[in-house]
Amino acid sequence: MEHSVHIDxxxxxxxxxxxxxxxxxxxxxxxxxxxxxxxxxxDCGSCIRVCPHRAIHPAVEPLKGMERFACRVAVxxxxxxxxxxxxxxxxxxLAGIKxxxxxxxxxxxxxxxxxxxxxxxxxEGPLPRISSSCPAVLRLIRLRFPHLIDHVEPVMLPMEFAxxxxxxxxxxxxxxxxxxxxxxxxxxxxxxxxxxxxxxGLAQPVLDGAFSIQELCLELVxxxxxxxxxxxxxxxxxxxxxxxxxxxESALRGERASLAVDGIRxxxxxxxxxxxxxxxxxxxxxxxxxxxxxxxxxxxxxNPYVARLHLSALAAxxxxxxxxxxxxxxxxxxxxxTRTLQYSPAFRLDEDRxxxxxxxxxxxxxxxxxPGLHCGACGAPNCRAFAEDVVQGRASxxxxxxxxxxxxxxxxxxxxxxxxxxx
Amino acid sequence: METIKLRxxxxxxxxxxxxxxxxxxxxxxxxxxxxxDVVRRAxxxxxxxxxxxxxxxxxxxxxxEVDLDQITLRMIDHGPxxxxxxxxxxxxxxxxxxxxxSLGFGAGMGLPNMKRYSDAMEIDTQVGRGTTVTMRIRIG
Numbered sequence: 196m197e198h199s200v201h202i203d204x205x206x207x208x209x210x211x212x213x214x215x216x217x218x219x220x221x222x223x224x225x226x227x228x229x230x231x232x233x234x235x236x237x238d239c240g241s242c243i244r245v246c247p248h249r250a251i252h253p254a255v256e257p258l259k260g261m262e263r264f265a266c267r268v269a270v271x272x273x274x275x276x277x278x279x280x281x282x283x284x285x286x287x288x289l290a291g292i293k294x295x296x297x298x299x300x301x302x303x304x305x306x307x308x309x310x311x312x313x314x315x316x317x318x319e320g321p322l323p324r325i326s327s328s329c330p331a332v333l334r335l336i337r338l339r340f341p342h343l344i345d346h347v348e349p350v351m352l353p354m355e356f357a358x359x360x361x362x363x364x365x366x367x368x369x370x371x372x373x374x375x376x377x378x379x380x381x382x383x384x385x386x387x388x389x390x391x392x393x394x395x396g397l398a399q400p401v402l403d404g405a406f407s408i409q410e411l412c413l414e415l416v417x418x419x420x421x422x423x424x425x426x427x428x429x430x431x432x433x434x435x436x437x438x439x440x441x442x443x444e445s446a447l448r449g450e451r452a453s454l455a456v457d458g459i460r461x462x463x464x465x466x467x468x469x470x471x472x473x474x475x476x477x478x479x480x481x482x483x484x485x486x487x488x489x490x491x492x493x494x495x496x497x498n499p500y501v502a503r504l505h506l507s508a509l510a511a512x513x514x515x516x517x518x519x520x521x522x523x524x525x526x527x528x529x530x531x532x533t534r535t536l537q538y539s540p541a542f543r544l545d546e547d548r549x550x551x552x553x554x555x556x557x558x559x560x561x562x563x564x565x566p567g568l569h570c571g572a573c574g575a576p577n578c579r580a581f582a583e584d585v586v587q588g589r590a591s592x593x594x595x596x597x598x599x600x601x602x603x604x605x606x607x608x609x610x611x612x613x614x615x616x617x618x
Numbered sequence: 619m620e621t622i623k624l625r626x627x628x629x630x631x632x633x634x635x636x637x638x639x640x641x642x643x644x645x646x647x648x649x650x651x652x653x654x655d656v657v658r659r660a661x662x663x664x665x666x667x668x669x670x671x672x673x674x675x676x677x678x679x680x681x682x683e684v685d686l687d688q689i690t691l692r693m694i695d696h697g698p699x700x701x702x703x704x705x706x707x708x709x710x711x712x713x714x715x716x717x718x719x720s721l722g723f724g725a726g727m728g729l730p731n732m733k734r735y736s737d738a739m740e741i742d743t744q745v746g747r748g749t750t751v752t753m754r755i756r757i758g
Contacts, residue, residue, distance in 0.1 A: 342654040467641050470658060471665035472731065543651040548757075549686060551650045552622055559622075 198236050199253040199388035200243065202229050206250035211571030213242040213251060218459045219338065219541075223584070224574035234541040237334040239459050239484040240385040240493035253385035253494065255407045258414060261296060264377025264403065266369060268361045269297040270354050273304035273431070273439035274383040274489040275408050276509055277502030283419055285436075285509055289427040291415040297379075299365055304431035305517050306357040307438040310350060311447045313530050318348040323454075323469065323477040326444055328352060331386035331484035332462055333395040333536060340466045341538035346480075349532035351396055353438070354380045354387065356530055358401045380405045383439075383492030384485060396532035407494040432517040433510035440503045441481060441488035450479040457483040457491065544587070558582045565595060568612060572596045622650070622684040628668050630676030633721060639680045640664040650684060656757050659735040660689050663753050666728045667693035673718050674698065675749065689755045691736070696748035703741060707733065 209227035214220075221235035222242060229242075229250070243251045261267050269292050276285050283291070289300055318324050325346045327333060336343050358378045366373045380391050382405045391405040429436075437443030445453035454477050456465045462482045468474050485491035490506070491499035544558075545551040558579070565578035573594040575581035584590035592598045624646060626639035640661050647657045664680060671678040675697025683690040700706045707729055714724025729751075733739045736753035743749040 339648065342658040467644070468637065470644065470661050471637060471640050472662040473637070473665065538654065540648075540651060542645070542648050544649050545651065548651055552620075552684070552686070555622055555646070555650060556620065 197389070197392055198231065198233060198238055199255070199385045199392070200231060200236060200238050200240070201252055201254045202231065203250045203252060204228055206248050208248050208250070210247065211574075211576075212245050212247055214571060214574070214576040216241050216245045217576065218463060219335070220576050220580050222576075223589070224571075232541075234539070235338065237331050237338065237484075238384075238386040238389040239331040239335075241459060243385060243493045253388050253407070255382075255388055255410065255494070256404045258295070258406055258410055260404055260406075261377055261379055264375070266299075266365065266371055266376045267297045268299040268301060268358075268365055268376060268378045269295075269381055270301050270303055270357045270361065270378060270402070271381040272354065272383050272387070272408065272489060273302070273307075273436045273506070274492060274495055274502065275381055275411065276304075276436060277439060277490055277504075277506040278408060278412050278495060278497045279416075279419075280497070280501075280505055282416070285429040286426045287419055288415065289429065290425040291419045292381075292411075293425070293427070294418045295411070295414055299361060300427075301357040301361040301364075301378075302429060302431050302435075303353040303357050303380075304429070304435035304438065306360065306435075307353040307444070308432060308435040308447065308516050310353055310356055310530055311434075311444070314348060314350045315448065318350070320345045320348070322346075323474065323480045324348050326479070326481045327396060327532075328438070328444060328481070329386065329483050330390035330395050331384070331459070332482045334386070335459075335462070335484075336466065337395075337536050337539045338541045339463075340470060341540075343466060343469060344536045344538065346469070347536060349396060349535070351530055351532065352387075352390065352394075354382070354391075355394060355397060355401050362401070377403045379403060381408060381411050382406070383408050383489045383495050385493060386484060387492075388494075394534075395536060396534060398534045408492075409494050409496055412496045429513065430517045431513070432515050433513045434515050435517060436506055436510045436513070439489045439506055440499075441483050443488070444481050445479060448479065452477055453479040453481065455481040455483070455488075457488055458486050459484045544583070554586050557586045561585060561592075566597050566612075570596070570612075622646075624682040624684070626680045626682075628671045628677045628680055630672060632672055632677070633669075633723070636668045636672045637665055639668050643680075643682055646682075647684070647689070652684075652689075652757055656689065656755055659755050660691065662735045663691050663732050663755070666731045667691065667751060667753075669723060670728045670751075671695045671697070673714055673723060678748075687757055688737075689757065691751075691753045691755070693751040693753075694748070695750075699745035699747055699749055700741070700743040701745050703743065 207228045214222045219235045388405045391402045434447040441455040441457040487499035490502040544554040562582040569577040573581045675695035678695030681692040709730045710726040712724045712726035718724040738754045740752045
């Protein structure tokens with residue numbers, strides 16, 4: 196599994212901030228530096244946000260990566276439009292993107308509108324239906340909530356649909372072979388960077404690369420400053436643009452009994468509740484790993500709440516649904532997954548159930564002997580995770596500072612951990 | 619093969635904390651690699667049991683035993699007991715008060731759901747002494 200989240204070892208100081216904030220306990224500190232357990236990472240970006248040394252980055256291509264193609268298509272995420280405040284409207288932003296070297300633009304916001312129209316009625320899974328729009332959430336469900344896989348609507352991401360449309364339309368217009376056309380997503384988060392390389396619901400990638408909104412913004416501000424006077428119209432309406440934040444998709448779909456949950460911890464809590472058979476009145480669930488949805492992605496520049504405000508202002512003048520310019524409205528057959536989501540049992544202790552039970556017992560015994568302070572000095576996020584690491588051979592007992600003083604005997608607490616009454 | 623035992627205290631009146639035992643148990647069952655439908659059924663039984671003890675019995679404790687071939691859930695409380703078990707098993711029947719219902723609980727589906735999602739359920743109840751509900755879920 197190729198992740199987009201990477202640790203810059205030159206910057207990592209081996210502190211415990213990221214391991215404590217990872218919602219899937221996917222990071223450990225080993226030999227003084229953070230390391231990601233690849234099978235547990237969902238690319239949600241929580242670690243990127245909290246790292247005090249700015250040592251964790253999503254591996255995004257630099258913008259000049261587009262140069263390997265002569266013909267280039269940009270697929271911007273609608274979150275991009277909310278980054279500029281009063282400085283630019285959507286038309287100016289689109290014109291700016293072209294000046295950066297893209298000949299064509301296919302907007303995710305417009306394909307979200309088209310997808311919504313066609314997704315309706317295609318999803319017959321159990322209630323509540325879960326939106327497939329956040330790839331970090333899809334991965335979370337595959338890892339930790341296998342029973343809820345059937346709830347996920349098997350509908351591709353707007354950027355994936357836009358890319359398929361773009362390649363087809365541009366090939367037709369230019370006579371180029373589809374593989375000669377470079378189709379690049381402009382994304383707000385690490386999860387979408389990963390999804391470009393390794394889509395959750397598609398058997399093959401349909402995009403050639405991903406650029407971050409952050410990097411593009413810097414370039415765009417420069418380009419838009421030397422305004423060439425060109426102005427493009429967005430193909431999207433307000434409803435597509437509003438899918439950049441939580442709640443937008445439900446509104447676009449005309450879902451009545453819907454909930455929009457944002458923030459990865461809230462998402463996990465909601466999935467737990469669904470799994471327990473609660474929330475029986477909900478029919479459609481939007482789940483977003485980031486606060487406020489895609490405007491909260493870690494590759495944005497603007498504060499998510501402010502970006503949302505900007506988007507509302509920009510979309511005020513637009514019709515509810517956009518038009519079919521730029522070829523996005525042509526005939527298309529299928530918008531559904533070409534690959535079903537598979538359970539990825541990253542938390543299972545052993546394939547063999549008896550062996551898993553045996554390991555569980557050993558973890559229990561060891562966890563009992565640990566101090567329960569969750570200090571993180573061993574490199575694991577808490578004592579239980581450390582006990583599991585030991586039993587799984589990922590750590591040794593000596594990594595616990597309380598085990599070090601006397602072999603195999605939990606020693607007394609260091610002074611800093613002692614309560615007054617114990618001294 | 620030794621049984622794995624889990625035990626979770628459940629506090630009376632704590633609607634917010636209810637579901638905590640279910641969450642923790644689920645994670646354990648997933649770590650053990652149990653089939654996802656078994657985990658889900660156990661989760662529903664556990665959650666309904668927790669809520670019942672929160673509403674009716676001023677709390678209690680939830681005990682889980684995991685063997686290779688089955689899960690046993692035991693909800694043990696020292697609450698008022700169930701005077702009419704036949705009635706309590708009817709869908710939609712509940713003795714929960716209006717306050718509890720206004721919170722969205724007490725729809726009278728607790729015991730019926732626990733019976734439906736377990737393979738076997740026994741209720742041992744004595745008025746004034748308490749109730750123990752034992753559910754078994756076979757691991758296919």
